[in-house]
Every structure is written in C-alpha cells, then in structure tokens.
Amino acid sequence: MPQLETTFAAELRRLRLRAQLTLEALAEASGVSVRTIGALERGQSLGPQRRTVLALADGLGLDDAERQALEQLADVGRPRPVTAPGGWCVPPRPVPDFTGRDAEVDRLVALAAESGADAHAAAAVAVLSGPGGVGKTTLAVEAGRRAAASAGLPLFYLDLRGMDPEPLEPAVALFRLLKALGVGNRDMPDDLDSRSGQFRTLVEQRPAIVVLDNARDEEQVRPLLPGAGVGSVLVTSRRLLTGLEGVERLAVPILDDAAAQRLLTSIVGDTEGPRGDGLEDLAALCGGLPLALRIIGNRLATRPRWTARQLADRLGDSERRLERIHAGDLQITAAFAMSYDHLTPAAQRLCRRAALVPGPDFAAPLASMLIGASVPDTEELLDELHELGLLSQTAGGRYGFHDLIRLFAGDRLDAEEPGRREPLAAAMTDWLLTVAVAAGRWFEPAYGAAPAEWDLPVDLSSADAASAWLQDEADNWFGAVRIAASEGHDRQVIDTAEAVRWYSDRWFLWTHWHELFVLGVEAADRLGDTVAQAKQLNYLSWAQAQRHEHATAAQTALRAAGIAEAAGAVGPQAWAFLFAANAEAQLDLSKALRHAQDADRLFAQSEDYEGQLNALQTVGMISLMLGHADEGIEKLREAVELARVPQDGPGLQLIADVALLLSAWYLARAYEQTGTDADPAAEDAYRLALTSADAAGTPYQQAKVERGFALLLDRTDRRKEAATLLRAARERFVEVDAAPEVAEADALLAEWG
Template sequence: MSDTFGQRLREHRHAAGLTMEQLSERSGVSARAISDMERERSVAPQRRTVQALAEALELPETDQPAFLAAARAGRPRPTATVPAGCCALPRPVPDFTGRDRELARLTQVATSAGPAPAAAPVVTVSGAAGTGKTTLAVQAAHLLSTGFPGGTLFLDLRGMDARPAGAPETLARLLSAFGVRDEEIPADGTDRAGMYRELLHHRRVLVVLDNVADESQVRPLLPGPGPSLTVITSRRLLAGLEGVHRLNLAQLPAGDATALLRRIIGDREPGAVDEVSELCGRLPLALRIAGNRLMSRPHWTVRHLADRLSDERRRLDQLIAGDLRIAAAFSLSYTQLSPQARRLFRRLSPAPVADFDASLAASLDPADPESIEDALDELVELSLLQAHVDGRYRFHNLIRLFARERLIEEEPAAGRDSAA
C-alpha cells in the first residue's frame, strides 16, 4: 500500500469499485475535493472529511489507522504565531477619545476567552457610518494584543464594495497568515473553514474582521472552541449571528465629542467648540473632518466653521476634508437598500417630529403599505434609522440631512410636495 493519503484514497476507491462521483454521493464530500486529494493538490483534509471517506469506503478496521495516519501526516505544521507583517493591524489613531464603556466590555470578553472546550468568544461592533467602528476595533486590538501571544490579524472584508470578499477567499488569506502553504490550502470552502477552526483550537489569537457585508460572508469564519477572540465590525446589526456579544455604537456623549475635537485642534474657543461638536451630531467621523478642516486652515476661527455649519442646507458640503466626506460614507449604506427602503428613507426626512412610528411611515409611502415595517427594519439593520422605544424610530441629524438631499435630488416635485 502506498504511503501518501492521496495514493491510499485512490487505491481504496478503486478496490471498492467506486467512481469519484459515487464516493462523493456516499460520503457527502464533493467530487472536486476528492479529486484534489487524490491528485495531492489538497494534502490537508480535516478529520471529519477523512472519517466520512473511511465510512463511505467501508474500510476494514485494520486499514483505518493507516488511512487516518496518512491524512494526519499530510496536514501542515504552521507556525505557532502569526508572522510579523501578515494581515497586520492598521495604525492606531493617536488622539483616540472616549468609548470607555465599549473598551471595557471588549476587555472583559477578551479575558473570558479560555481554552477548549469553551466556545471562543465573538464580538460584533455595529453602527452607522462614521461612528468609529473600525477605529474602536483597532484601538482595542492594540491594547489587548499582549494578551494574545499567538498574534493579531486584521482583514478588511470590503462589505460596502460591489463585490465583497467571499468567505473562501478570506479563509485562504487567514490560513496563509498562519503559515499554511498555498498548495496545502484545501480547495473546498468547508474544508478551509474546518482547517481554520482547527488552527485556532489551541492558539490564543485576536482576529479583527472589518467591514463585514452580512452574516453569510462571516459565518464560515467564526471560530469553534478555543482561546481566540474574534471582533467583527459592520454597518449591519448582523442579527442572524447566534451566540455573539454585541456592541452597537451611537454618537459620542457630549463631553467625549468635545474632548475629541479639542484633542485634534487644541484648546481654542470653548463655546464655539461645543457648538461645532453638536452641529457634527457628535459623530466621530464628522468631528474628525471638522477638526482636520480647521487644522488645515490655520487662519480660520472655530466660530467661522460653526457659522458655516449652522446652515443645514450646506452642512454636509462643509463636512469634507481631503478624501474624507461624511455624505460619501452615508451614500455607501444608501446604495445597499432596496428601492422601497430608499424611497421611504427619502420621504421620512421632512417629518416634523423627533421620532415617528410605522403609521407615519405608511402615510409617506402608500404604494405598498404592507411592506412598510420590512422597509423600516431594513433601514434599522443598515443603521440608517435608530430603533427607539415602543416601535418608534428616529434619524441621526446628519443622516436626516443626507436623506433630505436624496429627496430633493431623486424625487420629482410632486413627490416632495406629497411627502411634505
């Protein structure tokens, strides 16, 4: 009998008189994966895959140990820690301010990560565009990194792109980061996920999966039992993920928002700084833009910027600094909506109340009143609306201004008059 797993698999399959397709049907392992194993393009099958093949081949008990040992021998021996520079954390923000409660919660979850068989903890950080989800995750990862001797990994899953990163592609990057050679990465996505979970089983690693599109993109990347910690950021609430710790970011408290702006621009014009902070909706990205704008225009006073921001019709146009644009951040979320949710989002913007319920929303979009609650849920899921108490909803003030701009640009005059 040959020594390699691929050779043994082929010989046992021929002895059983099975084609690859027949073995696939019996075992539940894809024919492509079987082909890759036999050709030794995939030399690292997982235990459950090998066991399923052994059962489908009806191997005698005397042949099973050698079959399983050949599979084990082909598995990679990755490094114990993540190589330096591989999926490295981005640079932390030097003037990070606030989010003490959220950092404390992440620290608490990190310290709870223990050895198997306990499930490795997962934290989702969700919130509207501009709330600082990535900044918080990166800050926490840098602070907690000494507690994860296996290393830290950061991957941007491009959730707002037209083509977000697929789970198999991301798993290949993660396995490469652990030192698995390209030829040893399984072709089958399920086997990749199994190998990744096995690698995390005894390693204390912190993984940040940033900018996640939805549950299906990230579910195969969730760890099994072990001491690792996974932090996921997304504009979506990812309500379909089970057994995760959830942090939902909103605007900063007034004191923290003002402190952030002061850390950027220095101790200047306290009254005007407070006003700019409120006009920015205490949103970290808007505050960053306002601060950068002042720092790049040293002859501007804070009062001058406050006066420019006070005009609601021009406020979003003022919140631009280089490649940072608050309206562009909101637009990425807006493009993810269904046509009805976009229409409702626009038409809700003139509502003369701080919060509203589904009956008001239905009056603004009478074409399909039965789907109004679904559209509202979609807006909440993408963090474009905030779910308030007792079935009521509210806008963040900058998002309301963005919705009003969309109403003016995309609705005919009759539609705008009807909404008003």
Template sequence: MAPITDPLGFAELLRRHRHAARLTLEQLAEASGISVRSLSDMERGRSRGPRHRSVTALADALALDEIAREQLVELARDGRLRDHWTRPTGLSALPRSVDDFTGRAAELAWTNDLVHADDSPGVAGVGLVTGPAGLGKTTFAVRAAHALGPDFPDGVFFLDLFGMSPHPLSVDEALALLLRALGVADQQIPHDVPGRASLYRSLLRDRRVLVVLDDAASEQQIRPLLPAGGEGRALITSRRLLAGLEGVRRLSLEPLPLLEATELLTGIVGERSASDGEPVLTRLAQLCGGLPLALRIIGNRLVSRPGWSAAELAARLANEERRLDQLSAGDLKIANAFRMSYEQLAGSTRRVFRRLALVPGRDFDAALAAVAGGTSVEDAWDALDELVDLGLLQDGTSGRYRFHDLVRLFARDRLQEEDTSAERDTITETVTSWLLRTATTAGRWFDSAYGRPDRPDADLADLSSIEEAEQWLRVNAGNWLGALRHAASSDRHSVVLECAESMDWFSDRWMHAPHWREVFTLGAQAAAALGDLAHHAAQLNYLAWVHLVPPSVPDVALRYAAQALDLATQSGATTQIGWSHQFSGAALRALGRLDEAVASISRGAEIFKAADNIDAYAQSLGTLGDCLRDDGRYAEALEQYVKKRDLAGDEGSGMTPSIAALSLPYALVRIGQCLGLLGRRAEAITTLTEAIALMEPFQLSNYPQARALEVLADVLAEEGRDGESRRAYARAAEVYEATGDAAASSRCRNLATAAPDPPKAD
C-alpha cells in the same frame, strides 16, 4: 455567433449620446450647465462617477428617454462606488491604533470579558460590534485588538470584509486569506468552501489567535469565518445588525457622550485647544452629534488650518443647510459614510428614507412613515426594519423611530437631489394634512361638543378610545405641532383654527406641556385672519388659561380675558362671555383681588348654568371655591367643591364623561385641603389619597398632582405620621421638578429630608 463584448462604460455611453444628439462639448456644456472641462473629464474616463445631479442635468440636455436615462444614471452610480472601493490583494496586518482614542471604557471592558470568558456551548468567544456609520466601529475594534494583543501569542489578524462594497469579499476568498495568514501554503488550501472552513476551524481550535473581521456584510459571509470553540477568538464589526447570527455576544456602539466627544476633539486639535477654548469645542462636539468620524473631520480641519477660527467653524456648522458640506476634510466625508449605507437599500426603501426627512417632529411610527413614504403600513414596517438594520434609523420604545441629526440632514440632502420640488411640496402637504386631521380627531375625544368622534377618513390613525387618543397626541406632539406651524405659514387658517379649537379640553389633561401658548396663539391669529369673532374670543380665552397655569402671569391672563370678552360680546357668543368672566375671575384671584374675583366668577357660573353647560359650570364652582378658601371662608369653599364633586360623580348630571373623570380628582384635592384646614384631618387624608390614586391613570404628572401630594404631606405631618409625610413630600418634589417649578421642588425636597413642621399649603 456574435462576439462577446464588454458592456459600455459611462464615458463611452455619454460620448455616444452626445454624438447622436449632434452636440459639441461646448453645446452640451451650455445646455446642461456643466463646464466643458468637467464634460471632457467624464468622456475621457477621468471622472467615472459624476454626481447624480450632474447626470440628470446631462440626461435632460440630451433629451434621453426613460430607459437611456436610467442606464446612464446607473453607470454613474456604479462608477462612484468603484471609485470609493479599492480592495487590497492580501490579508492586512492589524492597523495602527490612533493616539487620541477617547472614551469607550465600558465597551473596552466588554471586549476584555469576551476574550477571557469561559467557552460556552455553540460559537464561543465571538463578539459582534454593530452601529451606524461614523461611530468608529473599526477604530474601536482595532484599539481593542491592540490592547488584547499580549493575550494572543499566536497572532492578531485583521480582515476587511468590504460589507458596504457592491461586491463584498467572498467566503472562499476570505477563508483563503485567513488560512495563508495562519501559515497554510497555497497548495495545501482546499478548493471548496466546506474544506477551507473545516481546516480554518481546526487551526483556531488549538491556537491563541484573535481575528478581527471588519465590515461584515451578512450572516452567510460571517458564519464560516467563526471559531468553533477552543482557543481562537473573533471580533466582528458591521453596520448591519446581523440578527440571524447565533452564538455571539453583541455590543451596540452609541454616539459618544458630550463630555467624551469634547475630550476627543480636544485631543485631536492638540495645542490649539487652549486658544480655541472649551466652550467652542463643546459646541462643535455637540454639533457633531457624538459621531467620532464627524469629530475627526472637524478636528483635522482645524489642525490643518491654524489660522481658522473654531468659533467661525461652529457658526458654519450651526447652519443646517451647510453642515454636511462642512463635515469634510480631504478624503474624509461624513456624507460618504452615510451614502455607503444608503446605496445598499432597495429603491423603495431609499424613497421612504428620503421622505422621512419631511416629518416635522423628532420621531415617528410606521403609520406616519407610510404616509410620508406613500406606501402601506406593512411595506413601511419592512422599510423601517431595513433602515434600522443598516443604522440609518434608531428604533426606540413603543415602535417609535428617529434619525441621528446628521443622518436626517443626509436624508434631506438626498431628497433635494433625487426628488423634484413639486414632489417635495406634495409630500409635505400630505404629511401636514394627515397629522392635522388626526390631531383634530384625537382632540375631539375630549370635547363635550363632539362626544366620541367618528373616524372621518380611512387613512387616519385608528384611535378607538380616549386613552389611544391621548397617547397619540402626547407622543406625536412634535409632529402635529410642526404641521400646525407649517399650515399657519401657508395661510391655511381654517385648518389651523379647527385643530387649535379641538385641543381645548385635552390641554387640561396635559396643562404643563410647553406648546399650548403657541398652539392657541396660532389659533387666535387664524381666527382673526378669518374674521371669526366668536372663535377669536375662544382662542383668546384659551390663552388666558395658559397664562394662569403655574407659574402664572395673571396680569397677562386678565388682558387676554378682557379682549375675549369684548369680541364675545360683539359676536353674541354666550359661552365665550361666560369663559371670559371665569378666566378674569381666576386672574383677579391670583392678583389678590378676591371680591372682584368672586363677582366675576359668579357671573360666569350663572351664564353657564343658564345655558345648561354643566362642564363649564362645574369648573366655575371649583374656581369660586378657590376664592372663598383664599379668603379664609373654608366651610363655604367646601360647599362649592362638594357641588363640583357631586356633578362629576353623577353619570346623569350631564357632564361629558372624560371631563367629569378629570374634574373629580381635582375636586377631591380641594375638598381634602379644606377638610384639613377645618381640622378634620383623618377625612382629609382619606380624600387626598383617593384623589391622588384617581390622577395616576390620567398621566397627570403636573401641578395639581404635585399640589395634592404636598397638601397630603402637610396633613400627614400634622397628624404625626412623619414617615408617610416625608415620602409624600419626596414624590411632590419629583412632580414639581417635572413641571419646571424648581422652587416648589426644592421646598418639598427640603421638607422630605429635614421634616420640620410643615407650612400650610396655599
């Protein structure tokens, strides 16, 4: 029988590969780009776990095959983990609590309620504190245990379960340590786990003991360590959610609010806070994302280097490419904390995690995660669940996920380290293409030129209704806009133009979204680069519209409309000529040049009617009515609004259904306003109430809805219905505030509280 030998370590394996390649240390150093000294440290075992990048460079220099390369990489990884974990031989006493502990008042109150609560069926008096790396779970649990100590005269014990270690503390070892701490002699400790667990529970039943079980790995590890009622209590911390653990009260730690984060950083830096100044410390706290570990690192760096400038450190942290490197002080490294969680992941989940760093927006769903990760949606769900369980992702409402800012930077760092440049470029292009194709398809749901769009590619998000299309565009705005920017920077002009063009009618439904100016500017630049005069005119017309959305900039809108008219005339784009007249008229109206406005809008209306473009013609009728109303010609204005309402309400008029559904409440608002101005207040109230109700399903929390509410409040006040008027003013103030119109919001809020005789709305 062959003798049993220990497996090779990293140092010996590296030495053998070098000898097999017939290379000296100097030759390998030159081929790999790693210093001779570093190589010598590796081969002598002084550096047991070199960085992944160094190991892959060595594997390339040694021309290792796939199996040998993987073996060398895994041994280095194991070495890094062994270097990180050093396990004590016995049960530790409760660690000291830091003097500058800050905040967490509500959470500390929760622990107090936990230990003083009456026993409940099942496992009683057990609290589970969960949260991602860096949130200070251990520090919090230690602080709570010190505060609760007087309530536990029989002892407060602390046991590190090494849940993030490659080899968590075994259940039998943990029970043995706990039993010794409770005074059981070694010879009296049962040899089997059930016997140890039974003895442990019986001792806790009659003793007022608090056990802090730190860094739990799994439900299986924890269950035998819990008290089963009686006087004993347990407080558990874990990065994992331990969703299968029954009969426990749960507390999920969150990042510190900015005020508390600044207070913690101020406490850490102590006396120098006066010279650093609160604004700089607040900025540093903000860049740390509310993570206590990051704040501790930054505070320690400042304290240990009195000559350093806090403002200069803040400037370094502001650079995302360097932020993780800056969050390091001695043996404290924020990246190491994240890496422990990362190392727990399956290989496929690591790949999804890294590649999610390329998603351009702040959040994403499983469909987009599947595209980025190159996997199925079902497998993406599994990966996302694993990432949430370990605190590497935060899950929100409606199946959306997001990174903490620092975790995103860590994912980006892993991507740079573990994926090639070609792989990163491929993923970026895949994500960009998918987002823009889906956005364009969604936008076309609202465009009369397309009607109900087909789903061109099986891999796109399945948008089977106009409501689903609108929801996708809204929640993914940061993602598809980021993809649009990337495509523009890559000179993919046709793709950019196609996406921007598809947003025309949808932008009316979400007119106060902040990104339309950028979308249509990118569209105009793409059309110009392609030399497409007609589409360039269209994009300039959209920009004219953007500058007419309150708070409007009518002179800029007029300039864009004039440029669009010139290009549309050169190219013979009749529809865009009509829109140029329409937007010029709207801008002239805003500038008070009503006669010119009426003439321009009328020319546009004639062009649209002749071209049988009923959607555009209806919009012209509404704008023409606005001009007449501004001129005090209320009856004539009412005629135009009624025409628009009738077209929108007639299924046989030729209007696109989605555009008609949007146009109808707008027309009703103007009709109601005119009725009020003509003294027909009862009809006005009925019409305005109908308009506001029609706006609700379309998520039209924007300027038209706010104006409708304000006009309704005016008319109600004139009718003496003061209570209803105040409520309408209050709601109008809320919607105005959501659009960013602070002046209008303040005006309506004052009217809601003071209820004076209201002024006439414009």
C-alpha cells in the same frame, strides 16, 4: 532526543507509533480529541498550546527530556505576538487620538479574556454594528490591540469590503487568514468548507485576536468564525447580522458631548483662547459622529486662522452642512451613500421621504402614509433601514435618524424626486393634523370619541389609545401645526388647537401648549374671526398661568373678555373672566373674586354646565383664601351637588366626573382649614373625590387628592393606610413626569419608614 529539524507533526506520530497507540487510544489517555491529534499529525495545526502538549506527553508516558523536546518543537510552530508573516492581515495603524470609548473597549477586552479562560468553550465573537461614520472599525481595532497585548496573542485584521460592489468572497478571506497563520500555498485546501475547517483547527491550537471589518452579511462571515479556543473575533458591520447565533452584540453609540469635544480638541490641538470659542457648538453640529468630528477637526487644524466659532457658523446652515463636512478624500456623505446604495428601491424611497417628518422619531403608520404602503409592508422597509444603520430604533418601536443622516436623506429626496418635497410635506401635515383632531375628540365633551368612520391606520379605539398617540407623536403633530401656520393654513391651526385643548387638562405639563395657543391666536387674528380669537386667547391665558406668568395671563384673559363681549359671545366672555380670576388669585384676591363672580353670573346666563362648575369651584376657593370660610364651603358644596347630578352623554358625564373629583378635593381642603374638628368631614370629602377619580382620567389631579388624603390619614394616626395611598399617588406622579411631586412623596415615605 530528536533533532529540531524534525517537525512536531512527525515527532508526535513517531512517539504514538512507538507507544503502539491508535489515535483513539491516545485521545483517551491524554484527554485531547481524536480530531485535534489527527490535525496535529497532518501538520494542519503547527504550534499546539502548551497544555495540549503536556496532556499528549502524559498520554504517551514521556520522560522529562522527551517532554522538553516535544515542547520545543511545538514552540517553533507557535505564532509570536507580532503581525502576521508576509504582511498578511496586518491591522491599520493605531489612531493616536482614540477617545471616548472606554466602556466599549473594556467590554470587548473582557469578552476576549473570558474566552481565554476555557480552551474548550466556543471562541468569543462580538458583532459591532452601527451607521457609517460611527467609528466601528477604530473601536474594533483598538479593542483588538488591547486584547492581543493582554493575552500575548497576535492580532489579525481583514477588511471584508462588505459595502463594495464586489465584497471579499469567504474563500479569499480564508486564504488570507490562513496565510497569516503560516499555511503555505501547497498545504491550503481549494474548497471553502475545507479552508474553513482548517482555519478553525489552527485557531484552536494557535489562538489569535481577529478583526473582521466591514462585513456584508452572515453568509460572508459564518465560514470565518472559529470553533473552540482562547482567541476572539470582532466583526464590524453596518448590518445587524441578526442571523449569527451565539455572538455578543454591541450597537456602537455616537459619542457623548464631552467625548466629542475631547476628540475635536485632540485633533485640533491648540484650542485655548479665541480659537477654541464655539468648540461645543461645533461638536454638537457633528452630532457625536466620530467621522464627522474627525473631518471637521482636520479642517480646523489645517486652517490656523479660523476659530471654532467661524467654522460652526459655516456649518449652521443645514442646507449646506453636509457638503462642508469634508476634508481631502474624507466626506461624510460617502459614508452614508454606501449604506443607501445597498437598500432596495422601496426602502430608498422611504428613507428619502422620512426626512420630512418634523419630529425626531416616528412610528410605522406615519411612514406608511409617506410611501402609500400598508403598515406591515412599511415595517419591513423600516427594518431594512434599521438593519443597515440608517435608522435607529427605540424600545417603543419608533424610528429616528441621526441628524446628519436626515440631512443626507433630504438631499436624496430633492435629487431623486424633484418637485415632490412640497406636496409630500402638505399631505403629511394634513394626515398628522387629521389624526390629532380625531384623537383630541376623545376629550371634547361634544364628541367623547373618535369619528364613527375612522379608516386611518392609527388606533383611536379608546381614550387611552388616543392619549398615547397624542403624546408619542407630539413632536410630529405639533410640527405639522407649525408647518400649517407657516403656510397660512389658519383654519387648520385653529381647528387643531381647539380639538386638543381639552387634552391639556390631562397633560398640562407638556411644554408646547403655550406656543400652540400663540399660533392659534395669530391664526385667528389673520382670519379676523373674533370669536375664535377670544377662545384662543383664553387658552393662551391658561398656558401663561401654567408658566407662572400670572400678570400676563390676567391681561390676556381680560383682552379675551373684551373681544368676546364686543362679538356678543357670552360663553367665551365668561371663560375669560374665569381665566382672569385664576391668574389674579396669585396676585390680588379681591380682583380675583370679582372676576370669578362675573364668570359665575355669565355661566348661569348661558347655561354652560362645565363653566358653572368651574366658577363655583373658583369662587369657593378664592373665598376661602380671603378668610370667608362659610361662603367658600357653601360654594364648594354647591359645586359638589351639581357635579353629582347624572349627566346625559359621555362628554357631559366626563365633565361631571372631573368636577366631582376637584370640587370634593377643594371641599376637603376647606374643611381642613377650619381645624381638626372638621377632619371627619374632610375625610368624607376626600373619599367622595376618589369615587370619580378613575372615570375623570386626570392622573395628576387624582395623585394630588391621594397625597392630601394620605397626609390626613397620617395626621389621624393611620400611617399604614396613608403610606399605601401615598405610594399610589407617587406612581401617578411618575406617570405624568411630575418630578418635584415624586421627590416630595419619596421624602415623606422615607420619613414614615
């Protein structure tokens, strides 16, 4: 039996030569690779795993005593589950108030455990990415600690200083990792490739959990990654490191509201009573960013006389919020500045100017306008900002700032481009409203298309494309309307409201129609334009009715009628009576019928085709509600026949298609009210309504027609056909976010089996 002063490397070589085996022969007999055996004999792997030792013992034909001695020599060189020798690669101290990352920690620990299940598979590597201050390092170290404790492995930590002016060179990083693994200076290769190979060999035989923090790029990280083995590596970086292959990726999210409040509470301590009042608002102002929460928590904890409400009030001023998020040497702007300083000048300019966007996110065409670049060039810059974590990206290819990063970018704009904020904002507002008006023209009967000479980089080639833009960019173009109103650009506000109001029939569930038309009314008031005032009041009445403010909607419409009459504007006056009738239909049917009849008379006088159709429908429906079935059905038949007359022009034909859908639907409902004997007539009316459904382009109304028809089919013992139609209706309700109608359809489908 050898003395323990003998090294494992020397003893393995002695036993192999005694057995008269070459490296290749021992590899074949044991199943251990030639490369691994050679590394063991050269001392590059100081403490092989037990299963490797047992396999070699089998290949060498050792007896029990020799097996035990060889295992003891291997154990001498194995790392213990403690920090690295000599203080190399020691992880930071644990964070006692680590909060809100259970799912992420479990995922990373499970990844390490899966790696340990197969010693011959590639070691697990996870890349944790995200903006500065999101808590990547804290998460990686905590997950590393738990994975190391679970597997009985050492934890090594190395800050690669990727955001520093001089990041850690890979060769220096490998020197520190190899020292942590116990390699002496005399045994350490000089060149990068040899050090990388030695590290991979050692980690394969002496597994560990390694945290590589704050990586600069793929080139810095790639030589530090292990090959096979049971350990795992957690890499953190502000960049996505998309060039690394075969890695698990985790975009570290901000904390949700509950976790953010828990973190604040754990830092501050006593938050009972008045001191904790406002804690929810304080957490919200930090936007779920752990660094901001920690800074604010420390400020509050060190000021026992302050309440959370007082500090939240101080942070409420967005212009000074960033400068107040600091505590000692911790400052949130420093975290953002590190990423910003690594951008190219063009990307920095885009970062600054994108802070002007009024909505929470945006697409490349708007960004390209802000910097005067092509869309493809802008997309490259957006990708650069995303790569460094300054912008997040959605599945739809849109980009957005974290609230605090947006404030930082705005500060950079004022500091680096003084005097440019106002002209840039004005140009952006003009651009957004120009596109909004052009998109709205697709739904305006007088146009029915975008301008013939359209040269902005926005697809408005079809009604569907225009609809998509109006919805995707709603927060931005409506934000531009608000800006225009605040700057006194009243005609621009009115023109935009006028252009997009036709789209309200397609997207009436949008929450901002009411405010849009309030702004339109106020703009018309300031201009003294009474005709525009009457029109905007009519649109506002419609929006108020959508909010179920029927009495207010009726008053608004009658006010519009008075203004229009005084101005001699018959069309707006007729529409005002129609809006008043629709509102009064929920309050007083007799009044509603009188208003609808007034509208019918005025529309006939002004030869307004759309108005006549709407008035006939309204008179018919109100007559039915009053119990005048014959009069109601007669008016609805008139509306159907008028809508079936082919119209000259895409705008008028669209009006006819929508009117046919609605008039025939109302007629079907009228027949249903007269009893089951009228079911065949109701069915014919439903089928007629659906003939124009696709052309009408009003998915919500189409879905309601389909639902009504499905109920009729079910009532007449055609449930299979009814279920098919109801499922189609449900999909349209989903399309327009009509949640109650979706739930109702689901309940019916479940009942029908």
